[in-house]
Amino acid sequence: MSLRERKKLAAWRAIQSAALRLFEERGFEAVSVEEIAAAADVSRSTFFNYFAGKEAVVFDQDPEERDQWRAIMAARPADEPLWDALTAILIGFNERLRDRTLTQRRLRARSPALAQSSLNQSSWALVGEQFLADLRAWAASRTPEGDAMATALQINLADTAQNTAYQTWPADESFDDYLQRLKTCLHQARPDIASPPTSATDS
Template identity: 40%
Template sequence: MSTSPPDQRAARADDPLDRLPLRERKKLKTRRAIQHHALRLFERQGYDGTTVEQIAAAAEISPSTFFRYFPTKEDVVVSDEYDPVMAADLRRQPPELHPVEAIRRVLRDLLPEMLDGGDGDTVLTRMRLTATVPSVRSRTFEAMRSGTQAMLRDVIAERAGRAPDDLEADALAWAVVGVLMSAMYAWLDGRVGMEDMPELIDHNLAFLAAGCPI
């Protein structure tokens, strides 16, 4: 399955990444171009059969420029820019909301934008590579820890008036990440379709907020 050209995705009026600051959007344009060419090559000739040099040549950049945007080849699959968008949207939620309910509200808007607004093919390709390439799968787990989980921990602690290293905020952030990973594996195992992911994630977050009554 092909990915949408980065210039078309960047121009979408409903692109949630347009909510990023201008400087970040400029860097995003280059990152998306590199990722677009990388995913196209991975689909055509396989992940292991594609080199950083080939990706750089396709994107008309040098290998050193590639590594300025992506520390490893795995990162070109794993990395996205939605964590800052999610963090900003979480900070705009009413302070009286429980953190999990605030996350539900944000993801109800953000996930359909990601999957239906033009990035769905890219998300699907990245998830397939995560499922089939061990080094990408390993890097995905590390990125979740240092990226999404850390972002959620910091915002949850901030909203609760706690220290950034608060252990309960950390535990709740890991629980939310577990919900996201559970949905991803349900798709990878063929138990749900990609179109079911937003509803499944929302259901599982509600289950978490209710204290997991099972």
């Protein structure tokens, strides 16, 4: 790993940890990008070299972890049903990212107090666009042929199950309760691929 790469990773982590610290202290909207950059000893411009926006700093994964997750996805057997793979990946993801999840939850609980709108509006999920993009790329690479829709649907459903579990997680429940919710949602959201649309031609 070259010096350049090490520096880059260090900068990424400096920015992210500074940002999360400030967010926890003051809430998401009350911290500006300038302050994050200053706290990370970096210019505002550099911040945008590393993150696509202020929200990305909450959702993007550490580059090393991200590679690991891509490997985990790639390691799934090719003949495994997509939904089973998605379920396993998401549950594993949540189990291993316990701390990250709890941090996000604390942020989410604190931020509405400062400004209801801007956070709820972007309807905070857990995984972020980056992880979803990786998931989609992985799924596309193992999708046989013309049924892109079924694949897209399953990924979106899995994401929705995850979001629902997260959104309905009450403040007084533990992380393990949340995992239980997640499993329930994933189980109930399993799509019904096989059965034909009963009398699809009416109306």
